[in-house]
Amino acid sequence: MGPDQKLLDAMSKMMDEKMAKLATKTDFESLKGEIKGLRDENKLLREEINAMRRAARQTERRVEVLETQLxxxxxxxxxxxxxxxxxxxxxxxxxxxxxxxxxxxxxxxxxxxxxxxxxxxxxxxxxxxxxxxxxxxxxxxxxxxxxxxxxxxDFPFSVRQRRSKLLRVRAELRKQKPGLVGLLRLDKLIVDNVAYDWDDEVGLRAGDLSRGVGEVAGVNISAVVAALQSEAPRGSHHGMEQSNAAAA
Missing domain, CATH: 3.30.70.330 (RRM (RNA recognition motif) domain)
Known part of the structure; x- marks a missing residue:
């Protein structure tokens, strides 16, 4: 094998190594692109699911209002x-x-x-x-x-569920702070002129806040809120909180 052939072989080997590296880099960039595409698609899907959940909640609330009216x-x-x-x-x-x-x-x-x-x-x-x-x-x-x-x-089942949890929140408030006044109005608990409602995902909410609260009138109720959130939904039979008055 002459010097020229050895030089050609060396150059060929060098080119092969560079091409291999280039292919690896190209594959990596392609993989990065696919991962980014999947992440973007996943983000869009999450946004669509959240939008569908919001729409479902709005529909449920409209049905609830109609049922309450009936x-x-x-x-x-x-x-x-x-x-x-x-x-x-x-x-x-x-x-x-x-x-x-x-x-x-x-x-x-x-x-x-x-x-x-x-x-x-x-x-x-x-x-x-x-x-x-x-x-x-x-x-x-x-x-x-x-x-x-x-x-x-006579309330719809969903309203009874929220009222039941608000009544238990009120009981805990009165336990920790005897004499506290908490009025239940439909599915709102009124304490110190602040209206609180219940959401199974975020827990107890105050006013227009979308996040949950763990304190009411200076009383820490985070433990009872967490316990109520962890409870499985009860059956939809026609049961309701026991009360002689509609909202004491």
């Missing part, structure tokens, strides 16, 4: 005993007049039994003809304290 004249009665074949309309009229001691005649559109037909302390859904009558009956509800009876508003 139930606005309803009351839920608990603890009333009656015979399985009893006329529920007369049972409720007797309860209003002789237990709640409401002198005004209450116009009732319908009475619906929830649960077994045993008539022993079951739940009755009462639809009233007049919205004003509902509040007349609710104002009389404190007379039921200690009787085993209860009267409460």
């Amino acid at each position: 139930r606005k004249n309803n009351l839920v009665l608990r603890g009333i005993n009656y015979q399985p074949n009893a006329d529920l309309l007369q049972v409720v009229k007797h309860f209003f007049a002789n237990v709640l001691l409401v002198g005004k005649e209450i116009l009732i559109e319908s009475v619906r039994r929830i649960g077994p037909r045993s008539g022993k302390g079951g739940m009755l859904i009462v639809s009233l003809a007049m919205y004003q009558d509902k509040w007349l009956l609710i104002k009389a509800a404190p007379r039921l304290n200690g009787t085993g009876y209860s009267v409460s508003q």
Whole structure:
């Protein structure tokens, strides 16, 4: 093999090594581009999913508002005993007049039994003809304290869930700060003129804040909020918080 051939072989080897390095660099740049593309695509997908979740929540809230409107004249009665074949309309009229001691005649559109037909302390859904009558009956509800009876508003399941958690937040506040005034209005807890609501993702929210809060009226409630968030959703049966008044 002459000198010229050796030189050609050396040059060829050198070119092969450079080409190999060049191919490796090109592959790397290509891989980087693919990774960036996947990241961008993943970001877009997350944004789309978040947008869909927001839209779903807005739809749920609109349905909830409509359902609340449909139930606005309803009351839920608990603890009333009656015979399985009893006329529920007369049972409720007797309860209003002789237990709640409401002198005004209450116009009732319908009475619906929830649960077994045993008539022993079951739940009755009462639809009233007049919205004003509902509040007349609710104002009389404190007379039921200690009787085993209860009267409460009829809320959609999602509202009942939020109210239940807000009631437990209020109980913790009163435990740590006796005498604290917390009023429950629909699905809002009012403390020191601040309205708090519940969101399963962020927990307890104050006013228009989208983030959760862990302190109310100087009381640290982060532990109870975390415990409530960790709870699995309850079934959607027609259960609700026990209360003699709609919002104490």
